[in-house]
Amino acid sequence: MSAAASSERAQSSTSRPDRAREMARAVPNAPAPRTEISLTTCLSPRLLQSLQVANTAAHVVQPMFGSYHRERSQTIPRPILTSTVLITRPKEDAQRLAQTLEALGSDVRCIIAPVMEIVETPFELPKQSFDHLFLTSRHAVPAASPFRGVPTYCVGKATRDAAIEAGHDIRGVFPNADDLVASLSEHVSGRALHLHGRHTRGEIAKRLTSAGLETKSSVVYEQNLRKWSAQERQIILAEPSLILPLYSPRSASLTAKLLGDFKGDLTLIGLSQACLDAWDGPETVKAFCVDHPDGQAMKQAIASQLVGSPLERGGRRV
Numbered sequence: 001m002s003a004a005a006s007s008e009r010a011q012s013s014t015s016r017p018d019r020a021r022e023m024a025r026a027v028p029n030a031p032a033p034r035t036e037i038s039l040t041t042c043l044s045p046r047l048l049q050s051l052q053v054a055n056t057a058a059h060v061v062q063p064m065f066g067s068y069h070r071e072r073s074q075t076i077p078r079p080i081l082t083s084t085v086l087i088t089r090p091k092e093d094a095q096r097l098a099q100t101l102e103a104l105g106s107d108v109r110c111i112i113a114p115v116m117e118i119v120e121t122p123f124e125l126p127k128q129s130f131d132h133l134f135l136t137s138r139h140a141v142p143a144a145s146p147f148r149g150v151p152t153y154c155v156g157k158a159t160r161d162a163a164i165e166a167g168h169d170i171r172g173v174f175p176n177a178d179d180l181v182a183s184l185s186e187h188v189s190g191r192a193l194h195l196h197g198r199h200t201r202g203e204i205a206k207r208l209t210s211a212g213l214e215t216k217s218s219v220v221y222e223q224n225l226r227k228w229s230a231q232e233r234q235i236i237l238a239e240p241s242l243i244l245p246l247y248s249p250r251s252a253s254l255t256a257k258l259l260g261d262f263k264g265d266l267t268l269i270g271l272s273q274a275c276l277d278a279w280d281g282p283e284t285v286k287a288f289c290v291d292h293p294d295g296q297a298m299k300q301a302i303a304s305q306l307v308g309s310p311l312e313r314g315g316r317r318v
Contacts, residue, residue: 083107085243088115115254116223131190138162140195143220175294177202185211241265249278256281
């Protein structure tokens with residue numbers, strides 16, 4: 001092979017990202033190259049199957065995948081070299097998420113360190129009857145036992161599964177509170193009851209009542225602050241890098257205070273922009289929120305940041 005042919009082959013073997021970086025260096029103030037990744041195409045079929053949630057056959061049911069399921073290509077950051085996820089959700093929720101993530105690969109490690117504890121609280125049982133029951137968290141299901149038989153609408157798969165197990169009549173499942181309000185304000189009438197925790201967002205009862213569906217709101221559990229033990233802090237602060245999913249502004253604020261001494265690389269994934277706005281803790285190397293605020297979108301976003309997760313294109317790891 002001639003020297004000219006060898007030089008030509010070496011140039012052609014240069015990867016596209018390398019060429020982009022060379023071009024960026026050649027042009028002053030040029031933006032850094034970005035990698036476009038479509039979550040529905042880059043996740044392997046096995047991962048998509050493990051994360052997918054079947055829809056319930058009802059005219060008000062919304063797709064559980066949110067916007068990720070609609071083949072929307074979006075720019076998401078490449079992962080930092082880590083496979084450790086810090087999960088600060090209440091204990092049982094954290095264990096469920098950890099089980100899903102750890103099933104993606106043997107390199108995935110989850111640290112469960114809740115910043116809130118769920119405690120049931122007594123509430124006054126409403127005297128009037130209701131035509132509809134709204135459950136936006138599985139933690140509200142135990143308090144809903146007096147309303148078995150009332151048509152029930154849930155937010156999230158976990159809530160739906162708990163309500164079914166408790167014997168409720170499920171008529172619809174929604175990925176988030178906004179979708180529930182948008183759909184039910186158009187399709188149902190009468191009187192409704194929303195059971196929820198002390199700290200909640202979305203003003204479901206207020207918005208539905210304004211739309212013409214009279215809705216009563218009742219607090220049935222507390223989300224009490226939980227501090228980390230000395231051992232938990234030692235384990236967490238020793239990590240060189242962490243992926244931290246944030247599911248509410250309150251949990252973001254609480255975690256920020258507890259994680260104040262962390263010196264490693266930190267990636268934040270917010271359920272909403274409000275979650276990221278509430279963060280006032282250590283500086284991050286990366287922070288982004290999912291395009292659609294639901295649990296499945298969060299699982300896929302977390303998986304996209306895990307080294308060793310099945311994010312492949314054409315047989316090559318991206």
